[in-house]
Amino acid sequence: MLLGITIVVVVSNFLLGFYSYRRDRESVTHKLLFILSIILSLWAITNYISVSVTGTKALFWIRIVMVMTAAMFPALFLLVKNFPHKQLEISKKYLYLIIGFTIFIQILSVTPLVFEGVKVEGDAVTPVPGPAIILYALHVFAFLILTIYTLIIKYKKFKGNEKRQLKFLIIGIVLTFVLATITNFVFVNLLQVTSFVALGPLFTLLLVGFISYAIVKYDFLDIKILTTQIMTFIIWAALFSRIFASETITEIVFESVIFLIVFAFGILLIRSVMKEVTQREKLEVLTRKLKEMDKQKDEFISMAAHELRAPMTAIKGYLSMIMEGDAGKVPDQIAIYLKDAIEGNDRLVRLVNNMLNVGRIEEGRMVFQTGVVELAEVVTTIFDEFKTQAADKGLEYKLEVAKGIKDKVEVDKDRIHEVVTNLLSNSIKYTDKGSVIVKLINVENLVRFEVVDTGRGISKEEQKKLFQKFGRAESSSGKTIGTGLGLYISKLLINKFNGKIGLDSEPGKGSTFWFELPLKA
Amino acid sequence: MPDQDVKTVQKKILLVEDDPLLVKMYTAKFTKEGFQVISAQDGEAGLNLALKGDVNIIILDVMMPKLSGIDLLTKLRQDPRGKDIPVLMLTNLTQEEEAQKALSLGAKEYLIKANLTPSQVVERVKKYIG
Numbered sequence: 044m045l046l047g048i049t050i051v052v053v054v055s056n057f058l059l060g061f062y063s064y065r066r067d068r069e070s071v072t073h074k075l076l077f078i079l080s081i082i083l084s085l086w087a088i089t090n091y092i093s094v095s096v097t098g099t100k101a102l103f104w105i106r107i108v109m110v111m112t113a114a115m116f117p118a119l120f121l122l123v124k125n126f127p128h129k130q131l132e133i134s135k136k137y138l139y140l141i142i143g144f145t146i147f148i149q150i151l152s153v154t155p156l157v158f159e160g161v162k163v164e165g166d167a168v169t170p171v172p173g174p175a176i177i178l179y180a181l182h183v184f185a186f187l188i189l190t191i192y193t194l195i196i197k198y199k200k201f202k203g204n205e206k207r208q209l210k211f212l213i214i215g216i217v218l219t220f221v222l223a224t225i226t227n228f229v230f231v232n233l234l235q236v237t238s239f240v241a242l243g244p245l246f247t248l249l250l251v252g253f254i255s256y257a258i259v260k261y262d263f264l265d266i267k268i269l270t271t272q273i274m275t276f277i278i279w280a281a282l283f284s285r286i287f288a289s290e291t292i293t294e295i296v297f298e299s300v301i302f303l304i305v306f307a308f309g310i311l312l313i314r315s316v317m318k319e320v321t322q323r324e325k326l327e328v329l330t331r332k333l334k335e336m337d338k339q340k341d342e343f344i345s346m347a348a349h350e351l352r353a354p355m356t357a358i359k360g361y362l363s364m365i366m367e368g369d370a371g372k373v374p375d376q377i378a379i380y381l382k383d384a385i386e387g388n389d390r391l392v393r394l395v396n397n398m399l400n401v402g403r404i405e406e407g408r409m410v411f412q413t414g415v416v417e418l419a420e421v422v423t424t425i426f427d428e429f430k431t432q433a434a435d436k437g438l439e440y441k442l443e444v445a446k447g448i449k450d451k452v453e454v455d456k457d458r459i460h461e462v463v464t465n466l467l468s469n470s471i472k473y474t475d476k477g478s479v480i481v482k483l484i485n486v487e488n489l490v491r492f493e494v495v496d497t498g499r500g501i502s503k504e505e506q507k508k509l510f511q512k513f514g515r516a517e518s519s520s521g522k523t524i525g526t527g528l529g530l531y532i533s534k535l536l537i538n539k540f541n542g543k544i545g546l547d548s549e550p551g552k553g554s555t556f557w558f559e560l561p562l563k564a
Numbered sequence: 565m566p567d568q569d570v571k572t573v574q575k576k577i578l579l580v581e582d583d584p585l586l587v588k589m590y591t592a593k594f595t596k597e598g599f600q601v602i603s604a605q606d607g608e609a610g611l612n613l614a615l616k617g618d619v620n621i622i623i624l625d626v627m628m629p630k631l632s633g634i635d636l637l638t639k640l641r642q643d644p645r646g647k648d649i650p651v652l653m654l655t656n657l658t659q660e661e662e663a664q665k666a667l668s669l670g671a672k673e674y675l676i677k678a679n680l681t682p683s684q685v686v687e688r689v690k691k692y693i694g
Contacts, residue, residue, distance in 0.1 A: 352656035352678040353583055360589045363681035369596055392678050399658055410663065 047284065049091040051277050052244040053084040059255045060084075062269060070129040075122040080251050082118050086111035087244035102161045105170050109152040109179070116186035117145045119216065122254070123190050126197070127208055148182045151175050172232060183228075190216070208257045215253020219246045271316045275309040341402045348399040355395065358388050386432070393464070397528040401512070404535045411455040411539070415563050418450040418459070418490055419483055425463050426481055433471055439478035448483055450490050451563045454540045462536055462544075465529040466494050466556045474498035477553070486559065489542075493557040500550040509546065510534045533558075575693050578619040579603040580610030580636065581654070582628045586677070590623070593682035599689070607631025615645050620693045623685070624671070626655040626662055634662055637669045650692045654685065 060080025067073045089111055093104035121141065125132045151157055156175035163169075194213055201209050223246045252270070282302040289295040362385045365373065373381065403409040426442045433440035452459070470479050477497025484491050501509065508514035513527040537544040537558045548554035577599045581587050584605070591601045602617060604610035608630040614622055622640075626633035633653060640646035653666045653674045663674040672692055675685070 349656060352676075353586070356656065356677040357585050357589060359678065360586070360593075360682045363683060364589070364593060367683060369593065395678070403658070 045091060045094070047281065049087050049244055051280070052087045052248050055248055055273050055277075056080045056084045056087070056251045058273065059251045059269070063255045067129070071125050071131050072122065072127050072129065075118065075125060076251070076254055079115070079118045079122055079254075082111060082114050083244075083247040083251060086115060087247060090244055097163070099161075101163075102158065102170070105161065106153050106158055109157055110149045113148045113152055113179070113182060114145055116183050116190070117141050119220075120186045120190045120193070123193050123197075123212065123216070126212060127205065127257070144182070148179060152179065170231065176232075187220070211253050211257035215250050215257070218253075219250035222246045222249075268313070268317055268320055271313055275313060279306060279309060344398050345402065348395045351391075351395050355388065355392055359385070359392065362388060382431070390468075393461075393529075396461075397532055401528050401532055401535075404532060404539070411458065413453055413455050415451055416454050416456045416459060418452055418492065418560070419444050419448055421456065421460055422463055422481065422483055422492065425460065425467055428464075429467055429471055433479055436471065436475065438471065438474060438476070439480075441478070441480045443480060443482045445482075445484045448490070449485055449562055450483065452490060452540070452560045453563045454560065455536075458536050459540070462533040462558065463492065465533050466492075466558070469529065470494045470496040470498065470554070470556065474553075485562075488562050489559040490562055491557060491559045493555055495553065495555045497553040500552045501546065501548040501554055502550050506546055506548060510544070574598065574600040575620040576600045576602065576617065577689065578610070578613055578617065578622045580605075580607065580614075580622065580628065580633070581625045582606060583625075590682055590685065593686060594689075597686050607633065607636045611636050611639055614640055614649065615643055619649060621689055622649055622651045623654050623689070624651055626653060626657050626666075634665050634669070637666060637671060641669055652685075652688060652692070 057080055060077040063080075064073050064077035086108065089104060089107045093101060093108050096104060121133075121138075131138070154175075156173045157179050158170045158176070159173040160171050161169060162171055194209070194216070197209055198206070198213070226246075279302070282298065282305055286295060286298040286302060289298050362381060364370065366378065366381050366385065400409065422444070423442065430440065467479075467481065474496040475498070478495075479497075480493075480495045482491075482493040482495065484493075510530050511527075512531045514531065515527040534544050537560070540560055542558055542560040544556075544558040546554060546556050577594050579587060579590055579594070579601055581590070581603065582605050587603050587605065591603060594601045602613055602619070604613050605628075607628045610622075610624070610628070611631060613619070614636075624633045624636065628636075631639075633655065637651060637653075640649070640651070651666075651671045653663070653671045654677055655662075655675070656677050658676065666674050673688060675688065
């Protein structure tokens with residue numbers, strides 16, 4: 044069983060290290076992990092041998108284990124120092140110094156200076172420390188301290204993704220070395236207990252596993268595949284070996300069947316993990332693309348709207364100046380045409396404003412100049428602006444402001460102007476005959492604005508769409524009008540002002556667009 | 565001896581705007597309304613005129629070559645000659661940061677050109693200089 048563990052650990056460590064190295068052969072960090080994983084594998088092997096033999100052979104192998112351990116800590120320190128960079132982070136001078144000193148300690152380990160001999164008590168073989176054991180211990184702990192120190196500094200310095208990687212590294216190291224030091228050093232030297240030495244290698248799997256995960260940052264999903272493969276392989280090997288451990292035919296058949304079943308499921312498992320990983324990667328790529336496109340769309344809309352405003356300003360300006368008589372008296376027929384041109388341009392301006400504002404309101408970038416506004420005044424002004432339009436369509440057009448109306452609200456005057464204009468212009472646009480009545484009333488401690496029209500009415504499905512971004516409805520002639528931003532923006536704005544907006548309508552029975560706002564105390 | 569006629573002194577508007585089409589339009593309107601208009605098409609020239617001439621009000625665009633409207637305003641306020649001149653920002657940009665900055669530098673209002681007719685701009689001007 045111990046042999047089994049050792050084999051598994053050696054193979055896995057080596058594979059993980061090799062796999063990580065293959066990911067990036069140029070990277071110092073990857074190379075160091077590979078070297079560390081080789082050292083750990085050698086350590087696992089020699090560790091096993093050292094507990095499997097007796098007498099003087101045991102002494103020899105215990106010393107070899109010490110050689111391996113002596114290399115482990117510097118290797119780990121170097122790995123941590125360079126993590127996660129591709130270039131060497133320390134000068135060659137220090138590198139050679141570290142290697143030189145390590146080799147010195149390793150040479151010492153083979154002599155009686157570190158371990159004098161062994162005490163054999165029945166089955167247990169306990170090494171007897173020599174004078175240089177102190178030096179050895181210092182070497183090990185020095186590099187351990189250096190490693191910890193480097194980790195602390197890096198932990199403070201790193202941010203974001205690098206920090207996440209570092210956390211994994213730290214967890215792996217702490218876990219492994221604490222456990223391994225306890226079983227292989229503390230128990231052995233302080234408590235004279237060697238029975239746990241064999242477990243040491245298992246912990247290295249923890250270490251290499253965590254570090255691989257930490258390094259192979261963007262490819263950690265691949266590690267998932269690899270781990271699945273390793274685990275499955277281990278289980279296969281274990282079950283396969285049981286076939287050979289069987290004593291009766293019945294057992295052999297039984298173990299073989301189990302092995303075959305698990306083998307089949309193993310294949311399925313690996314396949315399915317691979318599929319999940321590739322799909323997840325595709326999803327991430329698509330999501331990134333989508334976010335990028337969304338950002339570009341918003342940027343384009345903003346830019347287009349800005350560019351459009353300059354010529355629109357000129358058109359608006361000159362038309363209004365002509366209308367005001369700055370260029371001379373305006374003949375009636377020209378005035379009529381001019382008025383329509385002005386109206387068309389104003390719609391254009393509102394449209395462009397909506398395009399510009401929608402992104403800003405949604406993302407909270409819009410700054411509101413809130414103040415106390417008398418709603419009746421705003422409503423009356425806008426009502427008057429649309430008088431001629433309503434008259435042209437032959438609609439009955441009335442404004443009903445409740446007597447003694449309380450209408451002081453805390454809003455951004457320009458924005459509420461926008462909302463009222465939007466609702467009123469919509470009604471007039473979509474009503475071809477009948478009436479458009481504007482009402483302002485008090486409902487409890489709210490003020491309620493309504494536009495009641497006799498248009499074609501709107502079905503429940505369309506109602507849901509209307510207040511959504513880009514949601515539109517059909518006019519009675521079957522054409523869809525507008526970009527669908529007006530009502531959406533109105534909803535965003537009214538909600539911002541702690542009000543409610545809505546629509547009551549039935550096909551064939553006209554519509555009532557309304558909003559309510561809390562009164563300023 | 566100079567005439568003792570009571571002549572109303574024409575108020576002088578400084579228009580700093582880089583689009584010649586709009587300069588022409590606003591100048592025509594302001595002149596018609598009885599104001600004297602001087603204009604500059606970039607920020608640097610605008611600042612010079614602001615500090616030199618005795619203008620009563622400055623109408624300032626934000627996006628301009630050489631010196632932006634906000635930078636012009638900052639420099640203007642640092643000069644004792646320009647500290648107190650009323651300023652109206654007239655622009656087609658809706659950047660909030662710009663608006664806040666302008667208002668904090670003492671601009672009276674931050675107006676969007678495309679939303680106002682020249683007459684409406686004149687109304688605002690009259691609000692501040694009569």
